[in-house]
Structures are given as C-alpha cells and as structure tokens.
Amino acid sequence: MxxxxxxxxxxxxxxxxxxxxxxxxxxxxxxxxxxxxxxxxxxxxxxxxxxxxxxxxxxxxxxxxxxxxxxxxxxxxxxxxxxxxxxxxxxxxxxxxxxxxxxxxxxxxxxxxxxxxxxxxxxxxxxxxxxxxxxxxxxxxxxxxxxxxxxxxxxxxxxxxxxxxxxxxxxxxxxxxxxxxxxxxxxxYSSFRWITIAPLVLMILVATAILLGLTRELRRGAAERERLLRSAMEASDAERRRIARDLHDSVVQDLAGTAFAVTAVARQPNTEPAAKETLDDAGAALRGSLKALRSLLAEIHPPELSADGLAAALADLIAPAGAAGIQASVSVEGAETISNEKAALVWRVAQEAVRNTIRHSEASTLAVTVRGDGSRLTLEVVDDGVGFEPRGQRGRDSYGLRGLRSLVVDSGGALDVRSSPGDGTTVHMEVDAQ
Structure with a gap:
C-alpha cells in the first residue's frame, strides 16, 4: 500500500x-x-x-x-x-x-x-x-x-x-x-465574506469525500490485486510442489533404481567385458540424467524456502549454470532473521534472473548476492553477458520479472533491471526484511 x-x-x-x-x-x-x-x-x-x-x-x-x-x-x-x-x-x-x-x-x-x-x-x-x-x-x-x-x-x-x-x-x-x-x-466585507468562503468550504468537503472514495477504491483494488497475485503465487507453488513430488516419487526413484541395477549387473564376475563396458556407460548416463533431473526439481521447487535454507536453495538454483559453461557463485549474509515469505520472494526473483542469464546472456560469470541488515534485504543477480537495451526491447526478462515487480512493490520493495548492450545485466531488488 x-x-x-x-x-x-x-x-x-x-x-x-x-x-x-x-x-x-x-x-x-x-x-x-x-x-x-x-x-x-x-x-x-x-x-x-x-x-x-x-x-x-x-x-x-x-x-x-x-x-x-x-x-x-x-x-x-x-x-x-x-x-x-x-x-x-x-x-x-x-x-x-x-x-x-x-x-x-x-x-x-x-x-x-x-x-x-x-x-x-x-x-x-x-x-x-x-x-x-x-x-x-x-x-x-x-x-x-x-x-x-x-x-x-x-x-x-x-x-x-x-x-x-x-x-x-x-x-x-x-x-x-x-x-x-x-x-x-x-x-x-463581513456581510458577504461567507458568500465567497462557503462555496470553497463546500468544494473542499465534496472533493475530500470524492478523494476518500477514490482512495478507498484504489486501496480495495490494490488489495484485490495483491490477493490475486498471492493466490496465483500460492497456486503456482502448490503445482510446483505436486510436479516435484510426482517426479521425485516416480521418475527419480525409477532412474535411481535402474542406475543401481545396471551398475550391479556390470559388477557381476560373470559379465562379459563388452557387456560390462556397455552397462557402465548406461549407468553413467543414468546417473547424469538423475543429477540433471534433481537440479530441475530444485528449480521447479526448492526443498526449503526458509531463511536457514535460502543459501542452499540458491546454490541448487545456480547448479545448471555450470553445464552451460557459466562460472556461478552465491553469497548470502545477514539474512538469518528474514521471514519465510521474503525468503521465497528472494528465491523467485533470483530464479527468474538466473534462468534468463543461462538462457540468453551468453555470460561467463554469474553472481547471486543477498545482503540484509535486519530491516532491509537486497538481492543482486549480476552477469557479464551481452546485455540488452531495456527501453528498446521487451525481450528475455520482461514478462517474468514484470510479473514479479508488482509482487515486490506490494511487499514494500522495489525491483530494478539495469543493462546495456555489451555490459551485462544487473537485477537489483530491495525489500523489507520482515
């Protein structure tokens, strides 16, 4: 508000x-x-x-x-x-x-x-x-x-x-x-002074009543918008949790079991060398797929979005950057006392920014930094990629970050994207810690 x-x-x-x-x-x-x-x-x-x-x-x-x-x-x-x-x-x-x-x-x-x-x-x-x-x-x-x-x-x-x-x-x-x-x-003058002042007083009262009504409507609309955004966020979280749970309980378990079985067969003494080599390659491929799937699950929904688990969740978030040839790092300080709601908001903004960097930036480095001082919390996601012209294109980061900007503003914060061609991109968010 x-x-x-x-x-x-x-x-x-x-x-x-x-x-x-x-x-x-x-x-x-x-x-x-x-x-x-x-x-x-x-x-x-x-x-x-x-x-x-x-x-x-x-x-x-x-x-x-x-x-x-x-x-x-x-x-x-x-x-x-x-x-x-x-x-x-x-x-x-x-x-x-x-x-x-x-x-x-x-x-x-x-x-x-x-x-x-x-x-x-x-x-x-x-x-x-x-x-x-x-x-x-x-x-x-x-x-x-x-x-x-x-x-x-x-x-x-x-x-x-x-x-x-x-x-x-x-x-x-x-x-x-x-x-x-x-x-x-x-x-x-005293005989007609109120003739000039009374209409102004009446105008003030009418304008005040209208303004109060408009303000009430604006606040009601803002509250409704915030409610819808939070409902959408909660629905998205619920769907992410369901997908992550289903994948973990079915595909991930099946891949883990298959990888274990293939490795066990390869290690049997009576396995022929050619078959053993094929089975080892299959086991390595299954373990690689399993690792990639677990990283995908962490991106879909992190295992923990509390203040204590924020650093680990952000570390899981940047894990796919290595496969894209990007040297990524995470630094979290002073965020131990933030609310779980703000931890989830930091992770969502970081997720969108990291995803944009991996997909579009052609960067070689990526740094995710979170700093808190007890009252305010800042997040910066910085890459050294090709950058873009924010005013000139509504491209790679506009839709996701624009959708999150309203949520950040309604939480009493601000979200800013700074970039220019050839100079990389910085996503900066500042919000109340509680």
Whole structure:
C-alpha cells in the first residue's frame, strides 16, 4: 500500500495549497471590493446630503463670500453645517465655485477666497452632475490644512454638484476619515465574506469525500490485486510442489533404481567385458540424467524456502549454470532473521534472473548476492553477458520479472533491471526484511 500514499498525499497537499491560494486571492478581491463600495457609499451619502440638507438652505450671497464678507458663511455655520455634521459621519465640508475659488470651509476662514485648480474629475462632476470620491492627496495645496500632521489621520474626499440661490453651480466637498471608511468596509466585507468562503468550504468537503472514495477504491483494488497475485503465487507453488513430488516419487526413484541395477549387473564376475563396458556407460548416463533431473526439481521447487535454507536453495538454483559453461557463485549474509515469505520472494526473483542469464546472456560469470541488515534485504543477480537495451526491447526478462515487480512493490520493495548492450545485466531488488 505504500505506493498509494505518496500520490494521495501529494494530491492533498496540492489541493490544500490551491484552496488556500483561492481563499487568499478571494479575500483580497473581496476586501478591495468592500473598500471601493464603502468609498462609493460615502460619495452617495454626500450626494444625498447635498440635495436634502445643504442645497435647500444655501444662503444667498455665498458665492461672493470673501475674508471680508463672512455673513453668508456665518449663516452656513449656524444653520446648515451643524445639521450636516450631526446627521452623518462627515468630518468637514468645503464649497468651491467653478473657477476653483473657495466660498465656504467648515474648518474656518483659512481657505476662504483662495483659488485652487480643480481636478478633471471634479470639473466633470460640476459639468455633468453625479458624485465622485478619492483619497485626499496631502500634496495638493487645498488639502494641506486637512491632511497635514495636525489632523493625525488620512481622509477620503467626496464631492457633488449643488446650485446656489443665484443658480450658480457649486462643488460641495465632504471629507470622511479613513477610520470611518475602514469601519464601513469591514461591515460590508463581513456581510458577504461567507458568500465567497462557503462555496470553497463546500468544494473542499465534496472533493475530500470524492478523494476518500477514490482512495478507498484504489486501496480495495490494490488489495484485490495483491490477493490475486498471492493466490496465483500460492497456486503456482502448490503445482510446483505436486510436479516435484510426482517426479521425485516416480521418475527419480525409477532412474535411481535402474542406475543401481545396471551398475550391479556390470559388477557381476560373470559379465562379459563388452557387456560390462556397455552397462557402465548406461549407468553413467543414468546417473547424469538423475543429477540433471534433481537440479530441475530444485528449480521447479526448492526443498526449503526458509531463511536457514535460502543459501542452499540458491546454490541448487545456480547448479545448471555450470553445464552451460557459466562460472556461478552465491553469497548470502545477514539474512538469518528474514521471514519465510521474503525468503521465497528472494528465491523467485533470483530464479527468474538466473534462468534468463543461462538462457540468453551468453555470460561467463554469474553472481547471486543477498545482503540484509535486519530491516532491509537486497538481492543482486549480476552477469557479464551481452546485455540488452531495456527501453528498446521487451525481450528475455520482461514478462517474468514484470510479473514479479508488482509482487515486490506490494511487499514494500522495489525491483530494478539495469543493462546495456555489451555490459551485462544487473537485477537489483530491495525489500523489507520482515
């Protein structure tokens, strides 16, 4: 099952990072939208106050207000401004003529009569109506008195058009503190924050449920595949044992008895020399066939596949290599405590690799090495044969070793075949010892 954990963990990690990224981006966009909505709401409030509170009570003569003529401005201070500041969150108010001359400021006479260039947005509002807003720029001369260090806080200026009693268009400018805008932004944001987060949470829950279902199915499928592989392996072992037992109990015994009888007849004193020679040759042939058959039986099914008998089983496995002209050796160290199941797995992989070497490699040497350290077990089968191109051909070792690779992986290990033309072949397996 280890093979399933890494992709699932990677999928979960990528999914979590994606969702976190979506939430962060959505929150930023929602926060920006809420701030823009709060500023737009302040501009709308200014427009409503201008129509309902300011414009109806603008005193005559306000457009002619100068530092020397403060009567109309004083009337504004007494009649309009208190109501304007009391019923809203407006921090201060300015009124400008089309040519940028200040005719009223709730902060006092410092700006009265002074001219400043209006921005394009302000001129557009004066011409077309509506409302506008912007963060008060402390570098603009007309804003220095309200955004300087003495104020201790930033401001948002909103503006809209009103008309004087004389019918002249005026620009009403109202300032709101950023603290008030931020408070309103937080209120707006909190009202629809869950609208953006809830679908993501629902998506996470649905995706998690789907992923858990798929993972469960994958694990069930892997468990079924492992069960089938083990069943096939057990069935193969049972069939190998049956064949080996039948051959041993019938053919091997018959050959052994026949070889013994032929040798006994050859040794009788009254046997003619020519017959004796023929019988000796027949006996030698029977003993050679018997030895080859016993080697075949060891390859079909070794007599012992426990940890203690692994070295002997591997030695029997490489016995046919000598007949093929291959100098073979076996070395087993640190495998005394491995489980019988892992000993059988090592023998099966070694069997397939040795069989491929004998049949196809044209090698002169073959080395089977097993090393264990108590927790991990490695097997290497190395030959100096002609080698092959693993990517270029699906030839001599692909089917058997490919069938065993899944079994090795499901046992928590890895099976690797390394080869190249002219450089021999190495079959390397690493697996848990228990």
């Amino acid at each position: 280890r093979v399933l954990r890494s992709p699932v963990a990677l999928f979960l990690m990528l999914g979590l990072l994606t969702v976190v990224g979506i939430i962060v981006a959505t929150n930023k966009l929602a926060d920006r939208a809420a701030r823009q909505e709060a500023i737009a709401e302040a501009a709308g409030t200014t427009e409503v106050l201008a129509r309902s509170v300011v414009e109806p009570d603008v005193p005559k003569g306000l457009i002619n207000t100068t530092p020397r003529k403060l009567a109309a401005a004083d009337k504004m201070d007494r009649a309009v401004t208190p109501r304007l500041l009391d019923v809203s969150t407006v921090d201060r108010v300015n009124i400008w003529t089309e040519d940028g001359r200040n005719v009223y400021s709730s902060e006092g006479p410092d700006l009265l009569g002074r001219k400043f260039s209006l921005s394009d947005a302000q001129l557009a509002v004066l011409e077309d109506g509506g409302a506008g807003s912007e963060i008060a720029d402390p570098d603009r001369p007309e804003n220095r008195s309200v955004t300087g260090a003495d104020s201790g806080r930033g401001l948002v200026q909103t503006y809209t058009r009103i008309s004087s009693p004389e019918g002249e268009p005026l620009l009403l400018e109202a300032y709101y503190t950023l603290d008030e805008i931020e408070q309103r932004r937080a209120e707006i």
